[in-house]
Amino acid sequence: MPDFLNRMVITPELNYDQLTIAEATLIQQQLRGHLNLEPLQIEAKTIAGADISLDLYSETVYAGLVVMSYPDLQPIAYSLVKSSTIFPYIPGYLAFREIPAILKAYEQLPVKPDIVMFDGNGILHARRMGIASHFGVITDAITMGCAKKKLAGQYVDPGPSKGEYTQVTDKGEVIGYAVRTKDNVKPVFISPGHQMSLEDSLTLALKCTGKHRLPEPTRRAHEYVNRFRIGTLTEGYHEFDSRTLF
DNA sequence: GCGACAG
DNA sequence: ATCTTGTCGC
Numbered sequence: 001m002p003d004f005l006n007r008m009v010i011t012p013e014l015n016y017d018q019l020t021i022a023e024a025t026l027i028q029q030q031l032r033g034h035l036n037l038e039p040l041q042i043e044a045k046t047i048a049g050a051d052i053s054l055d056l057y058s059e060t061v062y063a064g065l066v067v068m069s070y071p072d073l074q075p076i077a078y079s080l081v082k083s084s085t086i087f088p089y090i091p092g093y094l095a096f097r098e099i100p101a102i103l104k105a106y107e108q109l110p111v112k113p114d115i116v117m118f119d120g121n122g123i124l125h126a127r128r129m130g131i132a133s134h135f136g137v138i139t140d141a142i143t144m145g146c147a148k149k150k151l152a153g154q155y156v157d158p159g160p161s162k163g164e165y166t167q168v169t170d171k172g173e174v175i176g177y178a179v180r181t182k183d184n185v186k187p188v189f190i191s192p193g194h195q196m197s198l199e200d201s202l203t204l205a206l207k208c209t210g211k212h213r214l215p216e217p218t219r220r221a222h223e224y225v226n227r228f229r230i231g232t233l234t235e236g237y238h239e240f241d242s243r244t245l246f
Numbered sequence: 247g248c249g250a251c252a253g
Numbered sequence: 254a255t256c257t258t259g260t261c262g263c
Contacts, residue, residue: 051253052253052254053254055254056254056256089252090251091250091253092252119253121252124252131252145252148252148253149253150251150252151251152250152251184262184263
């Protein structure tokens with residue numbers, strides 16, 4: 001935990017479930033002051049996708065991360081944790097609903113991934129504090145966001161071919177990109193979360209995209225937490241046998 | 247007040 | 254987010 005957390009309203013013991021929207025907004029404004037959008041300082045060798053799955057109207061959440069090699073994008077390990085939340089889904093406050101569970105799955109990883117890609121936004125957010133940025137700031141992890149729908153800002157539709165993209169702007173600043181990750185398919189919204197630049201997030205998103213609309217980390221994470229929810233996968237930390245990598 | 251609105 | 258069948262297109 002970054003030491004600054006103990007010097008402000010946010011403490012490691014803070015329970016998100018009991019926060020009011022006003023308090024959550026204040027926390028986002030404070031965390032924003034600790035954002036670092038400088039260019040990536042490392043050469044990534046692993047990248048993980050983070051996501052949650054849940055039954056409709058249920059407070060039980062199935063969270064998890066899938067760690068993949070980079071740039072090979074082969075699954076190396078995954079961490080799954082069953083948790084709960086009562087914080088409702090409110091556009092702009094997704095972090096308060098999903099982070100507690102994802103944090104447990106993250107802490108269960110014996111070795112942290114170089115980068116974590118979230119199913120949601122980084123700075124592509126009204127207060128520049130989407131779930132990816134929020135998680136990055138409180139854990140010091142390098143993060144980025146990949147959302148399937150636009151949350152904030154303005155943009156013009158990018159060209160129809162894979163690889164084309166346009167900027168998403170808000171109040172005069174670029175906060176992310178609308179990226180066509182597959183021919184003639186709706187774009188995804190990419191933005192840096194923490195400890196990487198806008199350009200880094202765009203480059204990484206494209207390098208992580210294969211034949212599907214969603215980048216591999218996010219796509220796999222979504223698949224795994226869903227299998228966990230329906231019972232095909234079990235809770236805990238799991239590593240793939242090195243033999244299966246060849 | 248009106249429209250927008252990640253998962 | 255999740256519930257769902259067929260169907261259009263590459």
